[in-house]
Amino acid sequence: MxxxxxxxxxxxxxxxxxxxxxxxxxxxxxxxxxxxxxxxxxxxxxxxxxxxxxxxxxxxxxxxxxxxxxxWRDSRRGPAAALALIGTAALAIGFEQIGFPLGASLLLCLLYLASQRKSWRLLPLAVGFVFAVHLVMTRLLLVPLPAGPLKGWL
CATH class of the missing domain: 1.20.58 (Methane Monooxygenase Hydroxylase; Chain G, domain 1)
Incomplete structure (x- = not known):
């Protein structure tokens, strides 16, 4: 556009x-x-x-x-955009309970599946990227991102 x-x-x-x-x-x-x-x-x-x-x-x-x-007229764009908005809102509401690593990883994987891509090799890369961002933000920049159920592990 x-x-x-x-x-x-x-x-x-x-x-x-x-x-x-x-x-x-x-x-x-x-x-x-x-x-x-x-x-x-x-x-x-x-x-x-x-x-x-x-x-x-x-x-x-x-x-x-x-x-x-x-x-932009692709039929996959609308559901993926709706999923991004709804998933971000759900993550914001339950941010403390879900935690950043699990919530962001789940949202990225769902968005990847909604885009109907064929290569599954990128999913571990996306999850690894989320965990790397979490570690950089919490350890180096001292931003208090919630770990959710993974508290004590990260």
């Missing part, structure tokens, strides 16, 4: 403007010119300016608003 650059540029302009205006609501730091809202204002302004640049200087700004490629 290809979205017109003018539409994306306008969305980025609105997003940048909203960030900038929201940053003006942050309280100032007494006695300092640089406060909590300084960097969000700078980043929001840059996003808005780049959005304007994309809207007026984009490649396909005179074409159709949205062009849907034939690959």
């Amino acid at each position: 290809k979205i017109n650059d003018a539409v994306l540029g306008a969305l980025f302009f609105l997003l940048g403007g909203w960030i900038t205006l929201a940053a003006f609501q942050f309280p100032g730091m007494p006695g300092q010119a640089v406060g909590p809202g300084t960097f969000p204002r700078i980043i929001g302004s840059l996003i808005a300016l780049l959005g304007l640049g994309l809207a007026f200087g984009g490649e396909n700004r005179r074409g159709a608003l949205v062009v849907v490629a034939d690959g």
Whole structure:
């Protein structure tokens, strides 16, 4: 799917403007010119300016608003997208009980099966990747991801 650059540029302009205006609501730091809202204002302004640049200087700004490629019309896309949304919501609701390693591995495997791929060799790779991400996040970055039933093992 290809979205017109003018539409994306306008969305980025609105997003940048909203960030900038929201940053003006942050309280100032007494006695300092640089406060909590300084960097969000700078980043929001840059996003808005780049959005304007994309809207007026984009490649396909005179074409159709949205062009849907034939690959997006595949009948497997809808159920896989619904599974991704429902699975992510279910994982968010039971995150503490299920845990990240088991929940993310199960969701990845279900999405792989929903895409009707033939090679089963990639499933262990996906599960290994989830466990590697869990270990990096919990051990190196000290992010408290729940291990669920695997608590004490990981």
